[in-house]
Amino acid sequence: MMHILLIGANGRSAQAILPRLLEIKEVQLTLFLRRSERLQHLYNDRVRLVEGDANKVDDLVSALTGIDLVINTMGGMDLDRKTRNLVHAMENAQVQRLVALNAGGIYEELPEPFNSWDKSMVGFTRPVNLRSANVIEASSLDYTILRPVWLTDKPIEEFQLTQKGECFLGTETSRASLGRFIAILAKHPNFYSRCNLGISQSGTEGEMPAAYR
Secondary structure (H helix, E strand, C coil), X not given: CEEEEEECCCCHHHHHHHHHHHCCCCEEEEEEECCHHHXXXXXXXXXXXXXXXXXXXXXXXXXXCCCCEEEECCXXXXXXXXXXXXXXXXXXXXXXXXXXXXXXXXXXXXXXXHHHHHHXXXXXXXXXXXXXXXXXXXXXXXXXXXXXXXXXXXXXXXXXXXXXXXXXXXXXXXXXXXXXXXXXXXHCCCCCCCEEEEXXXXXXXXXXXXXXX
16 A cells, blocks of 8 residues: 655645546545645545644654655745755655655756746746755655646646756646656656656647747
8 A cells, every 4th residue: 555645735736636646546645734624525535634734844744654655746935945844854754755846947947938938927936946956856865856837727647758957848737747647656656766857748839838828
């Protein structure tokens, strides 16, 4: 049985990841969020809810009991601090496997003119996201960092990957494809160990995502 902790479980990306994880019969899910009543309807024999604050290491350590894999979908301008807390908690609890969402653009890896457009829109988030990725890469954890770009709710599960240091492909990432790829990692936790990956959809190349053209 694979015991998975999903942090930031009430977010839109997490809600696309959750049903794809539950397609795997061997998965038991723990959902970590500030207000558990928001997802009380999901509680069953395979899904339990833990109320906690990612700014409190003790809350994270408590939630990590018996966990094999952590999926972190948190964001925000304090992501670096919350990431440090999570890494510290995981190392203390001796939980090794982490899949963490981050963001494309933190290495200036987006192709032009998309990179300049993205920077003009959300460039202020790049430093905190970069610090968060650096914290994870400097840790002892067995991590996979995922760098999506502009998120969509399109029901597209196909994806393309780029390694850190490669030029990013595309301008959009569907939440459905994040869910599908993370489900693959849950089923095969040795895949993409200590990798930092861009993830997107083919056919979305251009100056900006389709919704802004």
